[in-house]
Amino acid sequence: MGVQFVTGNTGTGSTLACGPLVAVLIGRCAACVLQRVLRNKQTSGRSGSSPSVILIIRMEMQPRPKLYDFHGVSMTKIFTDNWDNIQNFKARPDDIVIATYPKAGTTWVSYMLDLLYFGHMGPDRQTSLPLHERVPFLELCVPPMLIGAEMADKLPTTPRLIKSHLPVQFMPKSFWEQGSRIVYVARNPKDNAVSFYHFNRMNNAQPEAGEWSTFLQDFMEGKRVFGSWYDHVNSWWEKKQSYSNLHYMFYEDLIEDCGQEIDRLCSFLGISASAEEKERVITSVTFDSMKQNKMTNYSTVPVMNQEVSPFMRKGKVGDWKNHFTVAQNEQFDEDYKKKMKYPDLKFRVDVLNELTSFPRIIKTHLPVQFLPKSFWEQNSKIIYVARNAKDSAVSYFHFDRMNKVQPEPGSWESFLQRFMEGKMVFGSWYEHVRGWWEKKQTCSNILYLFYEDLIEDTEQELVHICSFLGLSPTTELKKQVTEKVQFDNMKNNKMVNGSADEVFDLKISPFMRKGRVGDWNNHFTVQQDEQFNEDYKKKMKNTDLQFRTVL
Incomplete structure (x- = not known):
């Protein structure tokens, strides 16, 4: 890059401080140089001077440099x-x-x-x-x-x-x-x-x-x-x-x-x-x-x-x-x-959700045995929410129907059979709820909630959550939260209703569909119900974990 500076009043040979500045700038960094020249000039010029500036900028792009x-x-x-x-x-x-x-x-x-x-x-x-x-x-x-x-x-x-x-x-x-x-x-x-x-x-x-x-x-x-x-x-x-x-x-x-x-x-x-x-x-x-x-x-x-x-x-x-x-x-x-020479110099190529708020709120559907061990080592608090198997199966069926990144659900009959056999994303419902229930017995930092309790008395369950997390919200704040998380309010909230997610086809089924306890009885035939009940008894016989399918 070449730079030429010519100074002086028109027809005279006056100094830079009081004359016009003619800058002929050639090359990639012309504007950078000019900015610095003018800034330096403004700070060094004499009081009362009123310089004019004439610019000739020749941006002749030089070849890229070679290594x-x-x-x-x-x-x-x-x-x-x-x-x-x-x-x-x-x-x-x-x-x-x-x-x-x-x-x-x-x-x-x-x-x-x-x-x-x-x-x-x-x-x-x-x-x-x-x-x-x-x-x-x-x-x-x-x-x-x-x-x-x-x-x-x-x-x-x-x-x-x-x-x-x-x-x-x-x-x-x-x-x-x-x-x-x-x-x-x-x-x-x-x-x-x-x-x-x-x-x-x-x-x-x-x-x-x-x-x-x-x-x-x-x-x-x-x-x-x-x-x-x-x-x-x-x-x-x-x-x-x-x-x-x-x-x-x-x-x-x-x-x-x-x-x-x-x-x-x-x-x-x-x-x-x-x-x-x-x-x-x-x-x-x-x-x-x-x-x-x-x-x-x-x-x-x-x-x-x-x-x-x-x-x-x-x-x-x-x-x-x-x-x-x-x-x-x-x-x-x-x-x-x-x-890489040093085993203790480690880099991460992913960052969990890039969260910057505290505490970090993270969701997962992982079975308990798949949860990263650092959560246990750091004594992180975990809230597990379980829903009765029948309503879970129905809700999961409609979710698979409208979610493009889920496997094809097929017919309700075939889906229900796979659900009972644990051939679902994230595996068996039975092993999932039992695995987390058993972990709760040895880990005091797990709060085990039931969907049915949340439906029946949202405010009371909110009290349990606050107690577990050590939160002390005002009565007014608890009322506001209770109101905001009501099903109809969340269904109309674009920030939570899935309408912004391109993988959801809401024309097939809304992400937030009914939010009820007992909708299973609109899907299960009598024969399916009897078969499901027999299978449920076998798989849940050795646990004190109990669910409600009606309110």
């Missing part, structure tokens, strides 16, 4: 051209470095720290200063204005927040010598690869992404900018064992419980933020908030073509499943096992 081997790591010139100055960077003891492999949560954590330290500094900083200027990119080098090491050196704030994607062996030694604090963020390799792929597609300062299959193979072989993901996360993990001022975070933990991870950051950095301040940070750093924020979404950086793919694309755990073929996944898993 090359740099001391054993795949790099591009934009990150190595200023190498001596990077290596001689003078760190300070209070510097904080946000280090990551590309697309692992750098911007997210950078914004968290910026808000924690400088969120009180007035609205101008938040509305007019892009995050990439508040937190400079150490190794970036786009002369004359976007030189990360110089930008970091000139930061007016304390502590200085600096970001880097450098492998641990490339970090300037002054950071270690000064005892600077480093926050390393790691992301599971499958989501990291997908995010990096889309980033390469839209960022003209990155090498061509190519096809997904080719990119994934390159990623596995370490042939992307900043080298091997495996070497990156492994080497930083190893450094953590010997350098106490390194805090190693996981993207998936941030998704699952952002508040807790901010607490850990504050503890590591010695920040004493109030609960209100932390809450403001949590609200500001949600994915949707940052995606809409021009100071964090990189919409001010023209080198990134957000029409190809947004810089902030999804921010989820598990999107890799939409990209990896089964064969690619199997190959990747085998490669992963070979290259």
